[in-house]
Amino acid sequence: MFIDPGRLEIRLRDEFGGTKGQSRVVVRQAVDLADSGQYTADVGATLTNDVVIEELSDAPEGAPTDRWNWWIGSLEIAYGGYGRFGIQRYQNRE
Structure with a gap:
């Protein structure tokens, strides 16, 4: 696992x-994305912690979930098929 x-x-x-x-929810989605192989197939690079x-970091200001959804939206526009990795809801536990 690269994540x-x-x-x-x-x-x-x-x-x-x-x-x-x-x-935590971003990590779960990142692991799912890495396991799917979709990012590697589309971008030609391995999804790692550093890549995430x-x-x-390129996203506008916001919490990790906001930034993640911004990035996933960019991938959706560029390649399609990334909507399932977006974050719709999560439990906000400290």
């Missing part, structure tokens, strides 16, 4: 703030 969930969760909060609930952080 290290524990480290990604910490990096998301360090870089973008937000709650544990927000960072770099891509979310």
Whole structure:
């Protein structure tokens, strides 16, 4: 696995703030995206923690979930088929 969930969760909060609930749901979606192979097939690169952080850094201000949805929306426009990786709801637990 190229996504290290524990480290990604910490990096998301360090870089973008937000709650544990927000960072955890982004991590779950990132793992699902990596496992699907769709990103690698479309972009030709492996999805890693560094890629997620770099891509979310390009997003406008916002919590990790906002940034994730912005990036997923960009991938949806560019390639299609990414809507299922968007975040609709999550439990906001600290």
